[in-house]
Amino acid sequence: MDRSMIELMNLTKVFATRRVVNDLSFSVQPGEVLGFLGPNGAGKSTTMKMLTGFLEPDSGTARIMGYDIRTQTRKVQQLMGYLAEGAPCYGDMSVRGFLTFIAEIRGFRKAACQQRLNEVVERLELEPVLDQSIDTLSKGFRRRVGLAQAIIHDPKVLILDEPTDGLDPNQKYQVRQLIRGLSKDKIVIISTHILEEVTAVCTRAVIISEGKLVADGTPLELESRSRYHQAVTLVTGTPLDEAALLALPGVSGLEQNPLEHSLTLLAEPGAVIYPQISALVSERGWKIREMDVERGRLDDVFRSLTRGDSL
């Protein structure tokens, strides 16, 4: 039994007759920031609710730092910080009152409690709203209060359910900076359906669909499963000789993007086509405004995995 990681073992949850989470098994190592992906209704939130001890699994279990979520729920909850979907909190309390309450529940008293409070207030820049009631705060501030609540006891495990959902781009950036700034020995699990987030903060991504695991790898690995992996896009004002481009070794297809006046050439799996295309362009003297190589499109991989289309 490993005391430093999270292990999900055949975790299953049934609502009525639907298996919302279906025999889910994977593990997360310390230092990993796991992106937990899936379409709405795939079972992400339900899985997180089981990990945090809010819901009880119908079968299977998970171990967090060696503690079983079914039998040692209290221990698990002590180790863990959790931001539930929509960041629920007590709206009629002030930010100070609310965070003090959480710190006291977490066992901090007097000076220690004050110190924890000061630390998260500084980290999440909550100083200007400290004595406002939470109901009167903007969405961005409310979310930060939710995050402050989750990290106030410096937890080993942080579970964040859609932490940036509904925030503006600046606020999203702030939240991501915060997640990146967490110390390196923690385990962070973030559920999201914003794919740019995964490449921005996660070291690993797990995709689930209909409660089942459908992919598990680094964001780079997942991107390389896209049909756009190594694809080359040419932006040009003039029509090009498409037949000659298609005839190049390794090129498997061609897509027109009339809106952007560009062409995308797809690569055969494992092939690198950039050099050939570049050579052809200079040989023919084509005027190209832009030429990009793609790493692959995560949204494309996501779509094909979660809808069952072929890659």
Added chain:
Amino acid sequence: MRQLPVIVSRELGSYFATPLAYIFILIFLVLSGLFTFYLGGFYERGQADLSAFFDFHPWLYLFLIPALAMRLWAEERKSGSIELLMTLPITRFEVVTGKFLAAWLFAGMSLLLTFPMVLTVNYLGEPDNGIIVAAYLGSWLLAGAFLAIGSCMSALAKNQVIAFILTVTACFLFIVSGLPMVLDAFNWAPQWLIDAVASLSFPVRFSSLGKGIIDVRDVLYFLSLIVAWLAATAVVIDLKKAV
């Protein structure tokens, strides 16, 4: 157990963060005064006691206590904060008891604010203050029983209005179970069943405390009722968390 006071003080604070506390106290004091002087005929009775005041408490509580209790869990569930609360490292016992105790202490506070009644009756005559203390204790226990029922009903319903109606109904049954109109409906039943139904009645238990007789059985009756309904609350919360 260390976290129990933290929960109680947060809950208690939340009553005063909204106008709820002040409105409740105001209405409680006004109504209890009206009942005592007009319906109870406090002056006309010409006796130096507070039975005109206490006799109406079961009926006063019937509508006021459910209003206090309805938000206990329904609001947590509606705002989603129940998920926050239930994923903090605290036990079911601490949460259910803490919320109840806060509401009960608040009801006790409102009750203590009726102290001018005690001053008045002491000014007008020479009442037996021992009886008054016992009656206050009885009234507080009664409020606790109503609150525990309300806590369970609030856990059952996501909607506060439904929680309110369910609580009023359940409390009403406990009030009327000693009245002849209910007991007559049981005339087909064996005597022990009739006795059992009658013994559930709040007013019967309450009036003996109101006479200054602190019978351990009556106190135990209220306390065990509170414990039973709070246990039911914990079960309901576990069952209905997901919804």
